[in-house]
Amino acid sequence: xxxxxxxxLFQTQFPLVQGGMIWCSSWRLASAVSNAGGLGLIxxxxxxxxxxxxxxxxxxxxxxxxxxxxxxxxxxxIEEHMNSIVELxxxxxxxxxxxxxxWTSWLKERGITVVHVVSNSKFALKAAQAGVDAIVxxxxxxxxHNGREETTTLCLIPxxxxxxxxxxYSDLPLIAxxxxxxxxxxxxxxxxGADGVQIGSLFAAAEESSAHENFKKxxxxxxxxxxxxxxxxxxxxxxxxxxxxxAVQEAYARGASPEELAELLGRGRAKKGMFEGDLNxxxxxxxxxxxxxxxxxxxxxxxxxxxxxxxxxxxxxx
Ligand code: NDP
Numbered sequence: 430x431x432x433x434x435x436x437x438l439f440q441t442q443f444p445l446v447q448g449g450m451i452w453c454s455s456w457r458l459a460s461a462v463s464n465a466g467g468l469g470l471i472x473x474x475x476x477x478x479x480x481x482x483x484x485x486x487x488x489x490x491x492x493x494x495x496x497x498x499x500x501x502x503x504x505x506x507i508e509e510h511m512n513s514i515v516e517l518x519x520x521x522x523x524x525x526x527x528x529x530x531x532w533t534s535w536l537k538e539r540g541i542t543v544v545h546v547v548s549n550s551k552f553a554l555k556a557a558q559a560g561v562d563a564i565v566x567x568x569x570x571x572x573x574h575n576g577r578e579e580t581t582t583l584c585l586i587p588x589x590x591x592x593x594x595x596x597x598y599s600d601l602p603l604i605a606x607x608x609x610x611x612x613x614x615x616x617x618x619x620x621x622g623a624d625g626v627q628i629g630s631l632f633a634a635a636e637e638s639s640a641h642e643n644f645k646k647x648x649x650x651x652x653x654x655x656x657x658x659x660x661x662x663x664x665x666x667x668x669x670x671x672x673x674x675x676a677v678q679e680a681y682a683r684g685a686s687p688e689e690l691a692e693l694l695g696r697g698r699a700k701k702g703m704f705e706g707d708l709n710x711x712x713x714x715x716x717x718x719x720x721x722x723x724x725x726x727x728x729x730x731x732x733x734x735x736x737x738x739x740x741x742x743x744x745x746x747x
Pocket of ligand 1: 477500525
């Protein structure tokens with residue numbers, strides 16, 4: 430892969446970021462990705478404050494390369510997470526699921542590089558105005574929490590690039606996410622106007638991911654159409670179609686209200702599915718690219734393969 434504004438911003442070999450996924454993105458995964466030339470992220474959304482501190486310290490011990498932390502802005506104990514990040518000297522923070530104006534200046538005043546995740550042009554401009562250093566634009570194909578607009582990555586990247594250019598932010602690095610699980614997809618994202626990519630699902634199934642083995646196996650077995658974006662009345666989320674998803678379908682069929690859907694979802698479903706491996710009752714958050722994942726590999730092997738495929742794709746275009 431070629432050097433871009435994204436690899437320059439993060440001081441990484443490749444313009445490639447691993448998604449900071451709840452229940453998957455532990456210090457082990459983040460450090461393995463960083464050691465292999467990408468930017469590893471710890472997913473703090475599923476970590477209690479003391480757990481995040483431990484993961485940051487373990488990651489610092491496991492790599493001397495840059496890494497970051499993803500913080501969902503709706504996290505209940507967000508001040509504690511942010512204070513740990515600053516105290517422990519983390520240099521890069523990705524924020525998601527919330528208003529970028531809330532924490533960006535606070536983090537930047539403390540010397541931290543800030544990136545915000547969006548799924549439409551309006552929020553891309555809002556993030557740019559809040560002073561972020563880069564934007565992740567995440568399309569409809571992505572796993573887990575997602576935008577309501579259902580804009581695919583193929584449409585989203587050029588739209589956001591154009592909106593940023595028109596808003597006077599043409600130099601702001603743009604990272605494409607959603608549907609990226611091959612070197613060809615990376616080449617496509619760069620061709621569309623992105624400066625790098627963020628990859629989740631491939632790394633959720635990596636050896637170093639803290640996801641349960643049952644969940645990894647379910648990812649390998651997933652084929653075309655195995656996932657769906659659902660629960661839009663609450664927070665839209667892309668899930669593997671399992672018995673829990675089926676129960677959601679049945680709730681829709683009987684005209685369930687948002688309150689009934691929230692009750693059905695309950696608490697801790699994602700942990701049950703992705704971390705404890707309950708494939709029936711749990712929520713299994715994964716992207717459409719699950720259909721392309723056929724083996725559990727190390728983060729290094731994944732990145733080497735992506736790099737090779739990227740060069741093959743560029744070669745084909747020549
Ligand atoms: P739930 O409300 O269903 O459950 C909360 C889960 O988070 C529990 O499993 C709990 O672990 C764990 N947890 C970690 N820290 C805390 C805390 N301080 N207070 C309460 N619970 C905590 O939420 P979800 O599992 O659906 O999501 C967890 C978090 O991840 C949320 O903040 C959510 O918004 C975020 N998220 C963000 C995404 C994104 O940014 N794109 C994608 C998906 C989720 P335990 O069971 O051990 O108590």
